[in-house]
Amino acid sequence: MSKDFREIYFDKQLKLEGYYFEGVSQSFPNHFHDYYVIGFVEKGKRNLTCNTLEYEVNPGDFLLFNPFDSHGCTQVEALDLTYRAINVSIERMREIITTITGKEELVKFTKPILKLPKIDELFLLLHQLILENKDDLNREELLYFFIDALIAHAADIKIEEIAFSEASKENLLLAKSYLEKNFASTVSLEELSRRCHLNKYTLIRYFTKYFGVTPYQYLQTIRIKEAKELLSNGKELLSISLKVGFSDQSHFTRVFKSLIDITPKQYQGIFKQ
Structure with a gap:
């Protein structure tokens, strides 16, 4: 049994x-x-x-x-x-x-x-x-x-399209800018929503619509972009992962490989040749 x-x-x-x-x-x-x-x-x-x-x-x-x-x-x-x-x-x-x-x-x-x-x-x-x-x-x-x-x-209810104004598009740019400036920190949807004056669902729905990625995906992309710069300068992998906002090196490696298709160590090796 x-x-x-x-x-x-x-x-x-x-x-x-x-x-x-x-x-x-x-x-x-x-x-x-x-x-x-x-x-x-x-x-x-x-x-x-x-x-x-x-x-x-x-x-x-x-x-x-x-x-x-x-x-x-x-x-x-x-x-x-x-x-x-x-x-x-x-x-x-x-x-x-x-x-x-x-x-x-x-x-x-x-x-x-x-x-x-x-x-x-x-x-x-x-x-x-x-x-x-x-x-x-x-x-x-x-x-x-x-x-x-x-x-x-x-379910038995319908979701109606939310009207989205030009002013609201400006709020999305605020969210985008906040992610770019705070990529090394822990970013919550609550804080991002408060900063750009949109409710959580409206934020993630229209951010994805206008930028092609969710706020989380955009944040990870920015982190990997910054990590590539540090890797090219020969920085140590663990310190890089923490510096760009990842909680540990294994998480950093998984995300890096999912976006770049090689590991951080393999990418760093390019600059040692």
Whole structure:
């Protein structure tokens, strides 16, 4: 009998729970929660009952439970469950939806089970960062992008296009300038939003639209640009990673390779030839 693995983490910045179950065989009797559950099935099959209706759950399915939805499930064909999810309180969901739509309202998921192939990778990346407690700015951007996409595919409300003025474009330039001047520091979406006088969702949505990258991606690009200059001058790798705003050398190396396609050490070697 295989031993299951369970991990749970409360994200203080995003104000929600993330958890991961691997190799779980137990059944879950009918129950409900007073919060939203957004989950993704990686492995295993389940027979699900939700609000007296029956469903079959397969790998690649999103499970979407509203507060007080009664649900339970049983294992199928001895296939253990691997599953990751986030729990979002009613109040926290209201805050997120208000930021996205500009209206103080709650979302209601229309179906408890859906295939959403266009956004599953977005959710998996967000969830991994929650469990690892990494990349605060990236994590919060991903949360808003994911909930926005989830609303569009699975909820009972519509997001209207926000009017964006020339004055608002100037605010985006303020955000861009702030990132350029503060790349070596920890930059939060809260602070960036305050500095450019735009709400968080409007900021990340229109920054991405006008500059082609998210604020986090722009910040990382600036950091790598500065790091290349230091590498060409023979500076030590650890000191460079800290100087340009990375928390450790391994993170710096991963981001550098993802953007430049070689490691910092390989890039530095060019100037030693």
